[in-house]
Amino acid sequence: MLRRVLAWMAAVLAGVALGAASAWGAMSIGGASFGQEVGQWTTNRATGSTAADPYTRAIVARVGLLALSSREAIYFNLDRDDRGEPLSESCIYELTGRELDARWWSVTLYADDNYLAQNSDHAASIDASHIPSGRWSARIAPVRGDATYWLSSREARRNFSLTLRVYNPQRDFRPNEETLPQLTRISCAGEAA
């Protein structure tokens, strides 16, 4: 009798643990792959929407709670470079872009805990109000060097990511590989030139 009770308790505990682990896995792994791929970026038009499915809601709650619906803003995330490798503080990248059909946009760098990297560089974000119209280029590296626009990856360590926010996109805003900023890995520490 006691063995049977213990077996049922073990089954319940194992079931709950498995359910919790698979849910967390879906929210974590799914966060990197959910939504629609647009060039190097991923986006999900259901973010913040009352029509979002439970998985989208759960993923957004983990990585972007209080996001606006796509009527107001569209969010794009990027966590791999042009060679498909995770972004790393030990590498230097170049982000190039051009004017977007929107009222305002920004690109912000987040460490893998989904908060700003723990540095005092005041270079976590670049935005449309500081960049003249036309083509632009920004360096992503732990130090600024001679770059005009810079996103500091100091203390961002490995697996950091970028979020592109596009506010009040115009009706003819058509995000694609050409219109969204493109990330290129320039070099990594210890890598043969």
Added chain:
Amino acid sequence: MNIGKYIWAALAIAVISHFAFIHAAPRVMMNVAIKRVSGAGANQWQFADRVTPLSRQIVRPSPDFAYSACSYDLSDGPVVITATPWNAYWSLSLYADNSDNFFVIDDREARYGAEITVVRAGRPHPEGASMVVESPSGRGIALIRRLAPDLGNYNAAAQVAREDVCASVASLTPAS
């Protein structure tokens, strides 16, 4: 002992609890966020410190915005929310307790500021209220974003934010 039935039971419980966790996660995280922004109580604005690497209230905050947040609670009836206009982009958005962004208005639609009355969905609308917004939940978060990418603009936004209102209608109505 036949362990097959225990394995099947564990798998069935795993499936049920998987969906329960997925369904509950946004509500749990919103509950944490509501508690964090209602430090001084519900139905009042909190102007957030400038976003820095030390900001840990909400994930993926934008350092380009000055945020004001109010955790609204409709248990004492409707809540009046106003947003004072700002000289650049600003918006007022409402989030239900399941994290849905069910309402947003920005400076293009409300150039001279916004005033809304939030009521629980299905409840009567107060007389004379100009813009009534129905909330699908009794609690939630109102958020004002003001574009302020530098310290000077952030400090100016802090001054403007003092004029914002988040208060229950009952607390604004003079006792007879």
